[in-house]
Amino acid sequence: MLPDQLDVKVTSQPLHGSGVLRFVRECPPYRWAAGLCSVFGIQSRSLTVAVPYLWLLAFFLAPFLIVFKLSFSEILIAMPPYAPLYEMAEDGYLQITLHLENYSLLFQDDLYWKSYVSSLEIAIVSTMLTLMVGFPIAYGMARAPRPWRLPLMMMVILPFWTSFLIRVYAWIGILKPEGFLNMFLTWLGVIDEPLIILHTNIAVYIGIVYSYLPFMILPLYANLEKMDISLLEAAADLGCTPFKAFWKITFPLAMPGIIAGCFLVFIPAVGEFVIPDLLGGSSTLMIGKTLWAEFFNNRDWPLSSAVAVVLLLLLVVPIVWFQRLQAKREAQLN
Amino acid sequence: MMISKWSWFNKTSIIVGFSFLYIPILLLVLYSFNESRLVTVWGGFSTKWYGSLLQNEGILGAATVTLKVAAMASTMATILGTMAGFSMSRFGRFRGRTLFNGMIYAPLVMPEVITGLSLLLMFVAISLDRGMWTITLAHTTFAMCYVAVVVQSRLTSFDRSIEEAAMDLGCTPLKTFFVITLPVIMPAVASGWLLSFTLSLDDLVIASFTTGPGATTLPMKIYSMVRLGVTPEINAISTILIGIVAVGVVITSVLHKRREAQRAKDEMLASSAP
Amino acid sequence: MAEASSQARKVWAPWNEPGAKPFVRIEGVTKKFGSFVAVDNISLDIYEREFYSLLGPSGCGKTTLLRMLAGFEMPSTGRIIIDGEDMSTVPPHKRPVNMMFQSYALFPHMTVEQNIAFGLKQDHLPKADIAERVERMINLVQLNKFAKRKPEQLSGGQKQRVALARSLAKKPKILLLDEPLGALDKKLREETQFELMNIQEKLGVTFIIVTHDQEEAMTVSSRIAVMNHGCVEQVATPSEIYEYPNSRLVAQFIGDVNIMESRIAEVLPDRARLNVVGIDAPVQTGRSVNAAPGEIAWVAIRPEKMVVSLTPPADTSVNCLSGVVWDIGYLGKLSVFHVRLEDKSIVTVAQTNRKRETERTITWEDKVYVTWSPDAAVVLLA
Numbered sequence: 006m007l008p009d010q011l012d013v014k015v016t017s018q019p020l021h022g023s024g025v026l027r028f029v030r031e032c033p034p035y036r037w038a039a040g041l042c043s044v045f046g047i048q049s050r051s052l053t054v055a056v057p058y059l060w061l062l063a064f065f066l067a068p069f070l071i072v073f074k075l076s077f078s079e080i081l082i083a084m085p086p087y088a089p090l091y092e093m094a095e096d097g098y099l100q101i102t103l104h105l106e107n108y109s110l111l112f113q114d115d116l117y118w119k120s121y122v123s124s125l126e127i128a129i130v131s132t133m134l135t136l137m138v139g140f141p142i143a144y145g146m147a148r149a150p151r152p153w154r155l156p157l158m159m160m161v162i163l164p165f166w167t168s169f170l171i172r173v174y175a176w177i178g179i180l181k182p183e184g185f186l187n188m189f190l191t192w193l194g195v196i197d198e199p200l201i202i203l204h205t206n207i208a209v210y211i212g213i214v215y216s217y218l219p220f221m222i223l224p225l226y227a228n229l230e231k232m233d234i235s236l237l238e239a240a241a242d243l244g245c246t247p248f249k250a251f252w253k254i255t256f257p258l259a260m261p262g263i264i265a266g267c268f269l270v271f272i273p274a275v276g277e278f279v280i281p282d283l284l285g286g287s288s289t290l291m292i293g294k295t296l297w298a299e300f301f302n303n304r305d306w307p308l309s310s311a312v313a314v315v316l317l318l319l320l321v322v323p324i325v326w327f328q329r330l331q332a333k334r335e336a337q338l339n
Numbered sequence: 340m341m342i343s344k345w346s347w348f349n350k351t352s353i354i355v356g357f358s359f360l361y362i363p364i365l366l367l368v369l370y371s372f373n374e375s376r377l378v379t380v381w382g383g384f385s386t387k388w389y390g391s392l393l394q395n396e397g398i399l400g401a402a403t404v405t406l407k408v409a410a411m412a413s414t415m416a417t418i419l420g421t422m423a424g425f426s427m428s429r430f431g432r433f434r435g436r437t438l439f440n441g442m443i444y445a446p447l448v449m450p451e452v453i454t455g456l457s458l459l460l461m462f463v464a465i466s467l468d469r470g471m472w473t474i475t476l477a478h479t480t481f482a483m484c485y486v487a488v489v490v491q492s493r494l495t496s497f498d499r500s501i502e503e504a505a506m507d508l509g510c511t512p513l514k515t516f517f518v519i520t521l522p523v524i525m526p527a528v529a530s531g532w533l534l535s536f537t538l539s540l541d542d543l544v545i546a547s548f549t550t551g552p553g554a555t556t557l558p559m560k561i562y563s564m565v566r567l568g569v570t571p572e573i574n575a576i577s578t579i580l581i582g583i584v585a586v587g588v589v590i591t592s593v594l595h596k597r598r599e600a601q602r603a604k605d606e607m608l609a610s611s612a613p
Numbered sequence: 614m615a616e617a618s619s620q621a622r623k624v625w626a627p628w629n630e631p632g633a634k635p636f637v638r639i640e641g642v643t644k645k646f647g648s649f650v651a652v653d654n655i656s657l658d659i660y661e662r663e664f665y666s667l668l669g670p671s672g673c674g675k676t677t678l679l680r681m682l683a684g685f686e687m688p689s690t691g692r693i694i695i696d697g698e699d700m701s702t703v704p705p706h707k708r709p710v711n712m713m714f715q716s717y718a719l720f721p722h723m724t725v726e727q728n729i730a731f732g733l734k735q736d737h738l739p740k741a742d743i744a745e746r747v748e749r750m751i752n753l754v755q756l757n758k759f760a761k762r763k764p765e766q767l768s769g770g771q772k773q774r775v776a777l778a779r780s781l782a783k784k785p786k787i788l789l790l791d792e793p794l795g796a797l798d799k800k801l802r803e804e805t806q807f808e809l810m811n812i813q814e815k816l817g818v819t820f821i822i823v824t825h826d827q828e829e830a831m832t833v834s835s836r837i838a839v840m841n842h843g844c845v846e847q848v849a850t851p852s853e854i855y856e857y858p859n860s861r862l863v864a865q866f867i868g869d870v871n872i873m874e875s876r877i878a879e880v881l882p883d884r885a886r887l888n889v890v891g892i893d894a895p896v897q898t899g900r901s902v903n904a905a906p907g908e909i910a911w912v913a914i915r916p917e918k919m920v921v922s923l924t925p926p927a928d929t930s931v932n933c934l935s936g937v938v939w940d941i942g943y944l945g946k947l948s949v950f951h952v953r954l955e956d957k958s959i960v961t962v963a964q965t966n967r968k969r970e971t972e973r974t975i976t977w978e979d980k981v982y983v984t985w986s987p988d989a990a991v992v993l994l995a
Contacts, residue, residue: 038513038517039511039513039514049512049513050430050512053422053425053426053430054422054426054430054433054439056419056422057419057420057422057423057426057483057487058423058426058435058439058442060419060479060480060483061423061439061442061443061480061483062442064458064461064476064477064479064480065442065445065446065480066438066442067461068457068458068460068461069453069457071457071460071461071464072453072456072457072460075460138356138359139356141348141349141352141356142352142353142356142357144349144352145348145349145350145351145352145353145356146353148346148349149349149353157353159588159592160357160360160361161360163584163588164360164361164364166537166584166587166588167364167580167581167584168540168541168558168561168577168580169541169543170541170543170558170561170562170565171367171561171577171580171581172363172364174367174561174565174569174573174577175363175364175366175367175577176363177565177569178366178367178370178379178569179363179366181379181569183379184379185366185379188379215359215360215363218359218360272448273448273450275450276449276450276451276452276453277450278451278452278544279543279544279562283565283566293450293451293452296452296453296456297452297544300456300548301547306460309456310456310460313452313453313456313457316450316452316453317449317450317453320448320450324448498716498718500714500715500716500718501718501719501720501721503683503685503705503712503714503718504712504714504718504719504720504779505720505731506684506685506704506705506706507683507684507685507705507706507708507710507711507712507780508706508711508731508732508735508779508780508783509706509707509732509735509736509783510706510731510735511706512704512706519720522722523720523721523722602765605763605765605766606765608762608766609765609766609767609768609771610768
């Protein structure tokens, strides 16, 4: 009697365990994925496209259309703080009221159009500065002894993995009037009075160059590293000075890398918020900062939507241009 | 090979360049161990700011929220992004392909303020309660595009004949993906996950737009502290975050080294074989 | 022993038996990629236990045809029937054929054993059966010492054998081989050719092989289909292809050949007479020609079937050309003479170096006679 009962107890425990194990082993992901597909009567292939597709439609395209819609409506003191765009009129017609005030305001109030212009200006200047700082570094890396190259590249990528906010914050301590830079320069005897850099556009330039430097170096390095050194030797052999060889051979061949690097710096710089907010001053106008202020401080959702739409239109031009260029280069390569 | 020598110019530009990249970070780390409350004046070595950090419930709470969001968002982004990357590289021209490609690449160049604003407006429009979940959805959306690009570029250099071999040996296409393709591209998928995780940890702007009451992420917390002024506590948090990244990098490079050594051994084995 | 098996081979020719049922039927198959026609209306019959080669230059459509047999491409038109079943729309994982890939396509994350077991696991065979079969395959390709290694730890030749074992493990009705020896060096390739033939004979599986290497095709095949621009030029046994090519293209693709444009002078039931255009040399052949006198045809003669000599032969009126030695290539086992004829065209003659001699009896600028027997010449109409 007793042994029988014991047997049951002893065997039931491991059976339970192995049952779970067996279930896991016999139902690998492809099996339940296939089961799921057959339940809904769809092919796994179409599911693979459909899921990310629908996700992006819902969380990327739809939100953007809402921004677009909202940019035509009126501000209300309510929650949510905007008036509906269309109403059912009494006679059953759909009445749509498009308010263009938001857009006309953008062009009338010089705060906005100056923000756009100054954003572009800051982005262009800092892109050029990043190129000037990044090119020698990328060039030096590409000409470094081979075993050095991978570690150097890792070191360029490394800061990218650390927090952007922290890297910007680090510069506050350096640039402020009693900061490290001024202490160092005073100690050298170069200056008597602290330089005012923090809360000026110069600090914004430094911040952008510092934050986006990896984006410039990586494409440049990839491009320069591929370059055949014997080209320079051939140029020297044909009587070209090293300086001239740089401008006539290296620079033109590095052009695709330069364009890619500038694009990668310029595009995010235009819409930048954190850098102008933390390093820039009250006179630093950048559109990302203006949008943020309009949204969080003035709570004018329709107007900030209009600001976003116009900002996107500004960015579409360089993006499309860059895409065309890439497509053309690819077509040439094939 | 005269030019391939490392000239003084190249050396100088590398030294100056890397100093520019690393000195701010080093100063930040160094002054987190400063006794003095004044961030730029050295008052002796101390770890007291780390101690006070551990008592700060606001920061610990924010760190928990951030880690939760990052873990969930990066996992979802990896699944969705892998599907998207696979569709882009394998399914040729399907209907709506151009729009799909556009939606994958657009978030990469979209200013964060716009992404954040648009997502918030949608959450309001469908009256979704804002908080940790809305941040997770937002992070998933933009991180999946990065994963898709990483996975797609891995798949373009993928030898498709091994998939064909699996199907030829009787494996269905779906199973082939899980037992052949996925294990082989796993390093790319893993680095996609890591990238998503970092992007999510790092994000201030999108999280600020899409958050709701009660959900404060670490970057939001740091940002509000920074706005009030530079304090040694921020240096301490920053040092911890940098330390985590540094440890991660050291581990991956050790693993990489080991793999390289293994590969060298394999090659020896292969070449010594008859 | 070798004699006996070659004797057996000669008798075994199902393609000549009127009642034999083909194992694989390719019926009017065309494959288009956009406007490009990769395979153009091909029909072939392949019999059980054959070692069938698809031979042609790269881009001739041979790989596309093979991929359609495996199921990776669907024919635009036409049908593929394997063992009586229409396979045209069956996906690859449901076909009774296996393929050995040019790149070997070994799964990099699995060991040799796991690679070979992969196909068997898909059929959900019992574990013991799988283990036993894997062991047999490993023995067959002599990889016992390497069973636990990953593909990265193997040399090219070993990878090739793993790929072979993996594709044979499921006992397919047909094995498709895409340039199976293309990645090996010359010496290993020659050894492996014979190994492949042995394995094929031992297992009795039908092999269909794609190759651009004509020597390889000649060595291993029961029959060869010569392809060009998506069309099949000729299907025949290796010796038939070599000795009786049906066009200039086939003749030139397989081995070296002298081709002389000629005008047909006389057609008789057992022979034909032609005149080489330009030098007006009469040629007599050992077979009749299916053409009328006055038409243009091409006389093809293999270099090794010609004889070069300093003294004129007994009969200079037919199958004899005279010229000057223009170039000599000494290749060890044979010497190649380039003889320049009156009309400045060059004829290549290969002669076996039977005697050991360091001083050449025939040298540059010598006036020589080139002769051949009537059997040596083939008349091509295309």
